[in-house]
Amino acid sequence: MSIVFKDVSKTYIHKGKEINALRPTSLTIHEGEIFGLIGFSGAGKSTLLRLINMLESPSSGMIHVGDDEMTGLSNKDLRVKRQKIGMIFQQFNLIESKTVAENIEFVLKAAEYPKGQRDGRIDQLLDLVGLSDKKTVYPKNLSGGQKQRVGIARALANDPDVLLSDEATSALDPDTTKTILNLLKRINKELGITIVVITHEMAVIKELAERVGVMSDGAVIELGDVYQIFSEPKHEVTKGFVQDIYDFEVPAHIVETSENRIITLKFLRESAEENHLNKLYRNYDLSISILNGRVEYINGIPLGILMLQVSGESDEIRRLIESIDKTPGVERAEIYD
Ligand SMILES: Nc1ncnc2c1ncn2[C@@H]1O[C@H](COP(=O)(O)OP(=O)(O)OP(=O)(O)O)[C@@H](O)[C@H]1O
Ligand SMILES: [Mg+2]
Incomplete structure (x- = not known):
């Protein structure tokens, strides 16, 4: 009813x-x-x-x-x-x-x-x-x-x-x-x-x-x-x-600068199961390391969250961010606290 x-x-x-x-x-x-x-x-x-x-x-x-x-x-x-x-x-x-x-x-x-x-x-x-x-x-x-x-x-x-x-x-x-x-x-x-x-x-x-x-x-x-x-x-x-699901701690020793950024990404639905990291590593002259991440399944549908530390030239970092913002199913996540 x-x-x-x-x-x-x-x-x-x-x-x-x-x-x-x-x-x-x-x-x-x-x-x-x-x-x-x-x-x-x-x-x-x-x-x-x-x-x-x-x-x-x-x-x-x-x-x-x-x-x-x-x-x-x-x-x-x-x-x-x-x-x-x-x-x-x-x-x-x-x-x-x-x-x-x-x-x-x-x-x-x-x-x-x-x-x-x-x-x-x-x-x-x-x-x-x-x-x-x-x-x-x-x-x-x-x-x-x-x-x-x-x-x-x-x-x-x-x-x-x-x-x-x-x-x-x-x-x-x-x-x-x-x-x-x-x-x-x-x-x-x-x-x-x-x-x-x-x-x-x-x-x-x-x-x-x-x-x-x-x-x-x-x-x-x-x-x-x-x-x-x-x-x-x-x-x-x-x-x-x-x-709770976005709540990743940033290691205290990491200091953010324009050449050393922390970027948290959200992968929506099918996109959470694609191999995005490959592309990031291959296409950018940057050092990228994973600080934290998880995939939640909500009603069986994946929601991926990944916290990256990205270091290199600030222009190159900007290029990376612009490309992320254009990728369907991938968004930059706010950290809510
Ligand atoms: N019988 C009542 N007489 C007067 N005020 C009431 C009565 N029942 C509820 N209220 C008030 O109405 C508001 C909403 O109450 P309600 O019980 O619906 O909230 P709730 O979201 O279920 O809270 P909780 O998670 O504590 O159970 C509160 O301010 C409460 O004090
Ligand atoms: Mg109640």
Whole structure:
């Protein structure tokens, strides 16, 4: 199901003061995609997410989820609609006094899922998330990763079209995070569920999302496909989030002069796999050494970054730079810090 925001805003009143948690925002999340939202604490990510299932009602604007305009639904229709929008949380939100199976049964019951079929459905869901052996276990005896799997099973119980994830991996270690992200990817692929993930970690976006919106101060300030955002961030906040992959240290003893330059290059897409160095060495009377470099794969597409020290006559260096600037797929990179 697609999700469309039209001029949606949310203003909270706190102690008599207005807080613009979401400024008027128009946004389309496509059916079947994994859409990421990143931003610092207080940027408005959770507010935007909670507007999708109307856990918060907007101060203005319209929200379409599939064919339904959410603000126009009756309470009863909204309740039914919400069953088709699953949600998972950083703190898992499991009921501690209920077993894994009972936690899932709880939401099946609330949706009036036929009693005789509940057990079969629970088995199916636990199989999907790889927890078939934990049916009768209580949450306190599960690891964080296992708890989140229960959270995911519960969110999928009523066969949703949309899954909302609010920092679902923020409480997990890196390895467990990977397995949960892989599970989410599989769910998206196999079940065709539209997934919206909030995170403050670009690594999660890189691993999981196809498109990403960057939020700051209640607004989506930059939006695009994940590769584009990583390779050509425009806004300062976005640059801050992707800086890790550009963050190469320059050895302290190197002093830049017009005859000794440090040049950092970015190789986009297929260009990252071409043999550019050969050409540089062959065509210029310069001494070129590699100071640092790496290739990142974003959605499987390479983004190469290479830091070179180039020494020689300043005219020759200029010639090199001019030729680099004319080479498709190669750009000089800023170092963001
Ligand atoms: N129920 C509320 N009442 C008043 N203000 C709120 C409420 N919920 C959120 N806010 C404020 O709205 C702004 C956006 O909050 P929100 O929770 O959406 O941010 P966030 O990006 O999810 O942050 P975090 O990364 O810390 O979870 C913040 O200034 C927050 O204090
Ligand atoms: Mg939040």
